[in-house]
Amino acid sequence: MRKTLLDRNNNIAILFAGILTIVVGLGVARFAFTSLLPFMLDDFLTLTYAGILASLNFAGYLAGAVFSVFIKDINTKVKYFRIGMVLSVLTTFVLATTVNETLWLISRVIAGFGSAMLIIVGTAIVMVKLNFEDKTKAMGIHFSGIGVAIVVNDLISRYVLQNGTWSDAWLVLSLFAFIISFYSMYILSFDKELKQEAVKHKLSMSIFSPYVVLLLFAYFTEGVGFVIQGTFLPDIINSLEGLDGYGSLGWLLVGIAGIPSSIIWMRLAHNYGSINIIIVAMSIQLVGILIPALSNNMYLNLLSGVLYGGTFIGLVALFMNLGGQLAGKNPVVLMGAMTATYGVGQVTGPLYSVTLIEYFGNYDTTLYLTALIVFTGIVLLVYAKKREV
Structure with missing residues (x-):
């Protein structure tokens, strides 16, 4: 089983890496904010500021999502996927180490962009790598990672909050994301550059x-x-x-x-x-x-x-x-x-x-x-x- 999980071309490893990607991209970089919101509201956040942060996070995601639609080359997708992983981890670390409002605003926008690279571009890489004739069921398993992401991040936050603060929870989540990101980046890549013929279709409204x-x-x-x-x-x-x-x-x-x-x-x-x-x-x-x-x-x-x-x-x-x-x-x-x-x-x-x-x-x-x-x-x-x- 260990060998299977380290094989870049094994379907189980690819799906596992895809789910871990969602745990970082949506769990840590997005939904952990919802989980920790009541504790941050009790401390320094106002509800208005929280709403603005949430909107900016989704604005960053929207920008990344639209940008990702036009990344055609699979090797370029891998590059932006890795950039998204780094951004998701670093922006979470920012929330753990400062309460500077400007830095929080910037970090939430960038976190949104990073999430899009992981969810949209990451899913595209999973689709390319999976060796199934019918990938519909596999995609259902892949997107179950959204639920897994919420559960895992919430459980980690709960554990830390028993004896720590919300900033401690952000710190542990950023370290957790940093550790698991290496596996996803290793599996969701290719042994050599893929040569793909770009299929062009006439733009039609x-x-x-x-x-x-x-x-x-x-x-x-x-x-x-x-x-x-x-x-x-x-x-x-x-x-x-x-x-x-x-x-x-x-x-x-x-x-x-x-x-x-x-x-x-x-x-x-x-x-x-x-x-x-x-x-x-x-x-x-x-x-x-x-x-x-x-x-x-x-x-x-x-x-x-x-x-x-x-x-x-x-x-x-x-x-x-x-x-x-x-x-x-x-x-x-x-x-x-x-x-x-x-x-x-x-x-x-x-x-x-x-x-x-x-x-x-x-x-x-x-x-x-x-x-x-x-x-x-x-x-x-x-x-x-x-x-x-």
């Missing part, structure tokens, strides 16, 4: 049919639906009467529910059609968003974490898979557009959230507005079904 435009708007609403709980869920639960301290458990359940989600949703999409299953998943997510605004019941609010974790990862996989089917021979333009619309939703969400939270003094209005935006996306998809091509 005809792909943006009314159906596809509706799909893009719906994906924007899902970007908003994803980011609110993805940024604030532990603090949302902690802010409810009688639930202070349960936020971290809710966030742990997000990760556990997320591990099998993309595999399950992709299988359902195969059986019942992508757009039907996207509507179902967004409807379930909508319920999860509304629960904290309607009830302070402990079990229901923990369930909201399960509903969020069980849908957001699967929804990205479902939308991108449907986009890939619609794109045909010209995936770059449509995938770039989808990434951009989702990213704009991610950047927008935290900004309107903190404004409403500061004004009303709680999360309720933010959650109602977010639910309305996601509901709008569902309505667009129902309408899009009638125009399906």
Whole structure:
């Protein structure tokens, strides 16, 4: 087994390296911020500043995502993948060693760019290296790494916080990311430079049919639906009467529910059609968003974490898979557009959230507005079904 895990061309090693990449790129460089947010809010962060940091992180991710779409050469992909790994580790170390606001702002933008290099470019390398005829199931396993990333990072943070501070947790997370990054960088590379013929397809905007435009708007609403709980869920639960301290458990359940989600949703999409299953998943997510605004019941609010974790990862996989089917021979333009619309939703969400939270003094209005935006996306998809091509 040891030899297998050190073989660059072994499928198990490639998938393991891919999951570890997600643990660094999304777990450490992104979602650890959500896990540690209640502790940072108790110390020096304000909610407004936290929202700005979250938006900047997603702006960096959006820039990296759009940039990554145009990296064609696989050897160049490996180079940017390694750059992303270094950036993700270093920017986490910054959060552990300073409370300088300017440095935090810069580091969150760069961390977002690094995350994009690891998640998007890293996934492309995994796809190229895997030796399967049908890589769909393998991709489901790969994206289960998002749930694993949340669980692993949350458990590390919990352990450190028993006797240490949030800055100690950032330090341990940065060291952990540094150690595991070597394995991913070793496996997700090639023994020699690959010569690839660049396949060029004529740029065509005809792909943006009314159906596809509706799909893009719906994906924007899902970007908003994803980011609110993805940024604030532990603090949302902690802010409810009688639930202070349960936020971290809710966030742990997000990760556990997320591990099998993309595999399950992709299988359902195969059986019942992508757009039907996207509507179902967004409807379930909508319920999860509304629960904290309607009830302070402990079990229901923990369930909201399960509903969020069980849908957001699967929804990205479902939308991108449907986009890939619609794109045909010209995936770059449509995938770039989808990434951009989702990213704009991610950047927008935290900004309107903190404004409403500061004004009303709680999360309720933010959650109602977010639910309305996601509901709008569902309505667009129902309408899009009638125009399906």
